[in-house]
Amino acid sequence: MKNVKIALLGLGNVGRGVWKILNTNKEEIRQRAGYDIEVSKILVRDVNKDRGINVPKGILTTNPDDIFEDDSIQIVVEIMGGIEPAKDYMIKAMEKKKHVVTANKFAIATCAEELFSVVKKEGVMFKYEASVAGGIPIINQINDSLTANKIKEMIGIINGTTNYILTKMHLEGTSFDDALKEAQEKGYAEADPTSDVEGYDVAYKLAILTSLAFETKIDVNQIYREGIRNITSMDIKYAKELGYVIKLLAFVKDIDGNLELRVHPTMIPERHPLANVNDSFNAILVRGNAVGDLMMYGRGAGDLPTGSAVVGDIIAILRNGLSVNPQENRDENVIVRDINDMENTKSRYYIRATVKDVPGVLAEMASILGKNDISVLSVIQKGKGKENVGLVFITHETLEGNINRAIEEMKKSPTVEEIDNIIRVEKIKNQ
Amino acid sequence: MKNVKIALLGLGNVGRGVWKILNTNKEEIRQRAGYDIEVSKILVRDVNKDRGINVPKGILTTNPDDIFEDDSIQIVVEIMGGIEPAKDYMIKAMEKKKHVVTANKFAIATCAEELFSVVKKEGVMFKYEASVAGGIPIINQINDSLTANKIKEMIGIINGTTNYILTKMHLEGTSFDDALKEAQEKGYAEADPTSDVEGYDVAYKLAILTSLAFETKIDVNQIYREGIRNITSMDIKYAKELGYVIKLLAFVKDIDGNLELRVHPTMIPERHPLANVNDSFNAILVRGNAVGDLMMYGRGAGDLPTGSAVVGDIIAILRNGLSVNPQENRDENVIVRDINDMENTKSRYYIRATVKDVPGVLAEMASILGKNDISVLSVIQKGKGKENVGLVFITHETLEGNINRAIEEMKKSPTVEEIDNIIRVEKIKNQ
Numbered sequence: 001m002k003n004v005k006i007a008l009l010g011l012g013n014v015g016r017g018v019w020k021i022l023n024t025n026k027e028e029i030r031q032r033a034g035y036d037i038e039v040s041k042i043l044v045r046d047v048n049k050d051r052g053i054n055v056p057k058g059i060l061t062t063n064p065d066d067i068f069e070d071d072s073i074q075i076v077v078e079i080m081g082g083i084e085p086a087k088d089y090m091i092k093a094m095e096k097k098k099h100v101v102t103a104n105k106f107a108i109a110t111c112a113e114e115l116f117s118v119v120k121k122e123g124v125m126f127k128y129e130a131s132v133a134g135g136i137p138i139i140n141q142i143n144d145s146l147t148a149n150k151i152k153e154m155i156g157i158i159n160g161t162t163n164y165i166l167t168k169m170h171l172e173g174t175s176f177d178d179a180l181k182e183a184q185e186k187g188y189a190e191a192d193p194t195s196d197v198e199g200y201d202v203a204y205k206l207a208i209l210t211s212l213a214f215e216t217k218i219d220v221n222q223i224y225r226e227g228i229r230n231i232t233s234m235d236i237k238y239a240k241e242l243g244y245v246i247k248l249l250a251f252v253k254d255i256d257g258n259l260e261l262r263v264h265p266t267m268i269p270e271r272h273p274l275a276n277v278n279d280s281f282n283a284i285l286v287r288g289n290a291v292g293d294l295m296m297y298g299r300g301a302g303d304l305p306t307g308s309a310v311v312g313d314i315i316a317i318l319r320n321g322l323s324v325n326p327q328e329n330r331d332e333n334v335i336v337r338d339i340n341d342m343e344n345t346k347s348r349y350y351i352r353a354t355v356k357d358v359p360g361v362l363a364e365m366a367s368i369l370g371k372n373d374i375s376v377l378s379v380i381q382k383g384k385g386k387e388n389v390g391l392v393f394i395t396h397e398t399l400e401g402n403i404n405r406a407i408e409e410m411k412k413s414p415t416v417e418e419i420d421n422i423i424r425v426e427k428i429k430n431q
Numbered sequence: 432m433k434n435v436k437i438a439l440l441g442l443g444n445v446g447r448g449v450w451k452i453l454n455t456n457k458e459e460i461r462q463r464a465g466y467d468i469e470v471s472k473i474l475v476r477d478v479n480k481d482r483g484i485n486v487p488k489g490i491l492t493t494n495p496d497d498i499f500e501d502d503s504i505q506i507v508v509e510i511m512g513g514i515e516p517a518k519d520y521m522i523k524a525m526e527k528k529k530h531v532v533t534a535n536k537f538a539i540a541t542c543a544e545e546l547f548s549v550v551k552k553e554g555v556m557f558k559y560e561a562s563v564a565g566g567i568p569i570i571n572q573i574n575d576s577l578t579a580n581k582i583k584e585m586i587g588i589i590n591g592t593t594n595y596i597l598t599k600m601h602l603e604g605t606s607f608d609d610a611l612k613e614a615q616e617k618g619y620a621e622a623d624p625t626s627d628v629e630g631y632d633v634a635y636k637l638a639i640l641t642s643l644a645f646e647t648k649i650d651v652n653q654i655y656r657e658g659i660r661n662i663t664s665m666d667i668k669y670a671k672e673l674g675y676v677i678k679l680l681a682f683v684k685d686i687d688g689n690l691e692l693r694v695h696p697t698m699i700p701e702r703h704p705l706a707n708v709n710d711s712f713n714a715i716l717v718r719g720n721a722v723g724d725l726m727m728y729g730r731g732a733g734d735l736p737t738g739s740a741v742v743g744d745i746i747a748i749l750r751n752g753l754s755v756n757p758q759e760n761r762d763e764n765v766i767v768r769d770i771n772d773m774e775n776t777k778s779r780y781y782i783r784a785t786v787k788d789v790p791g792v793l794a795e796m797a798s799i800l801g802k803n804d805i806s807v808l809s810v811i812q813k814g815k816g817k818e819n820v821g822l823v824f825i826t827h828e829t830l831e832g833n834i835n836r837a838i839e840e841m842k843k844s845p846t847v848e849e850i851d852n853i854i855r856v857e858k859i860k861n862q
Contacts, residue, residue, distance in 0.1 A: 017721075021579050023581060024721075025581055025720065028578075028580075028581055029579060032758075033578075034757075090507075094829040121738045135570060135721070135723060136725065137576030137577070137725075139574075140571070140572075140575060141572075144571060144575065144743075144747065145568030145572075145743055146568070146743065147742075147744030147747075148452050148460060148746060149456065149457075149739070149743075150456055150459055151453075263481070264457045271709065272707070273707055273708075276702055276703070276704055276706060277704075286737065289455065289735075289742075290448075290455075290735045290736065290738055290739035290742070291540065291566040291729060291730065291735070292566060292733070292735065293729060293730065294566060294567065294568075294727070294728065294729035294730075294731065295714075295727070295728040295729065296728075297704055297723065297724075297726040297727075297728070298723065298726065298727075299724065301783045303720070304720075304723065305721065305722050305723050308577070308580055308719060308722035309579075309722075310579075311579035312575075312577065315578040315579060315580075318758075319758040319759065320758075324851070325751070327464070327749075327752070328750065333461075333462065363855045375779040378521075382839050
């Protein structure tokens, strides 16, 4: 059996996962890869830190040049995260003709052009399955399994932290704040949860998936983004009553060659394939013009699931005999695509308002909707003999522009105390 | 751009799907494959039959030798189905050094050894993604994406016909007979529905998946198999009341190196990831020791979904430059695995009995269960003031042998009129 030396940049959570998998499944990996894999160096910040795994101290180094300058190392695995110095290190490794595997969504989402130009120039392999949705092989699926398709649409639950929070709120009636606190205690959410809760993390991943599936370049700032901080227990309660579940979804749709890109909380029917994706699980629904609806569901984070994707990429490089497949590394057409304005996107909407309990208030609200070309699918009015009443509409599909105009009008009405929330509603398609 | 000639064996449902995809997505496929694909011959039984698609008559032939003897044809796509002559044709094509893509589950499940020995001998590529679960790239996933894992377990809904029938029964209260009739009218079920309804089709697919994922050879006769003909509206009603859905599932589990293999109707909790897989959709849950739970969901049949898998395989061969990847075509270790006896498998069980409405009957039944080391999770007794009463138990996990002994004892009791049904019950794991 041939032997290959690889190096890890970083030995945090994912690094430990990679180490464990390479050891636990050593024999299977050897057979499948056709190589004995030797981790010959690992870049760390502190050689003496106790990491709770059995890594020989001799292979740890704090000097990245020990790796770049070692010509016997053929694959570098970047699992340190963050843009710098990770991106620079990946480029240095490729300039030394080393193949690179990474789990780094930030670097890919923000520096794809730079990274891929080095990949082409140096003629190395560059793989990043682990950068989106952890253990779910969504990038392989788009790149290798769905090649017969034009992809028309993707809808994903691709952030475990927010999905954990929304699951707690839905199943146990927990408040947003308590669910967030619990997620932090369990290590699912960071001390500063902004990136997860406000949807930034989802937007980065959506930018990567969209660039790949639609052969284009998406800047994360082109993506409309709403987080889940405004979802209240009251919204969850109404959602349940109406047969829906609230999820933070990433959407991309091909609309006649343009793209609709959005990240926002969404009410989906209880029987929607994404509705049972609970806790920290992720799932991505892909609509291809040949395959129809295809969904993948799995663990979007964690040392072993993410490690599964990283080690899978290492094995793919080895199976190819450490040589570049010209068809995979070809110059792709990059198609420039316009991003549709949110005003022109279509959806159903949930509108929850607090109104005065006076005669004619329902008629007034309904008439505002009607005037703006919005028809009503369901309505719930709950008076409790108090001065104010909760009023909830679910609309039929309409343009976001119509909703915005209707909401402006509602806000001006003296009978409307407050527009409490507006949440887009997704229906079940193709079934 | 290079040019490649391919031939189709068969122009039925899947053949037409392949033809449509190659035409509709021509430009994308060309880019991704690196080849212009020309379908230069198609084997049919009747050249003059109207197939509702625009295939030039000149490329149709009724003589298979027109294909085998044409050295310009480099890939043969077998989509005629059935074992003979399909298997012979595939072997002939390979002996002429042509790569083969097939959608043929029967040939793969029953003649794998013979087919793969020709593959190795002739040094050609042989791909069969479409043979299991139509458009779902489960074979790619096992072969390429999950290579870092030891697969521990797979659970699948891999027959669209029975899933359509069970969905109708569950959601609309339709009887088995009416649901089957409807499936036949819609073209989902054949005039003789035995292969689907009795679980044979599922067993063939499970044999293929198991051989691949567990590096072994499974004969379809080694698989325990129960169909769905005994599922009544009454069972569905109780399932709903208890928060379950009934699905026809295929199971394979690695039990310390041995395998547990079974196909049978199963009650799964409403929030199980497989519970929302409705109508003719398929889904497969894979448990790997690194990735954890991973599920794929999609269309298990149909011209375009199955065609998506076939064309994906063609593109994969072309991307590899029509040359064999030695690591993919290596001699695999075939591990001989014992199949566990059903008596030793563990599950929860639903037992529905009709008993006489006499004092002490519940105590008697419960005591039979207790004596056989079976503890009860839920019980429903519904008397209607009639002579006989419906009694339903859901047990905790226990050995099938214990259940069999308990049922024998129950049948001997004079208070038991009938054991109406016994259905295995699956719980939600790893969440």
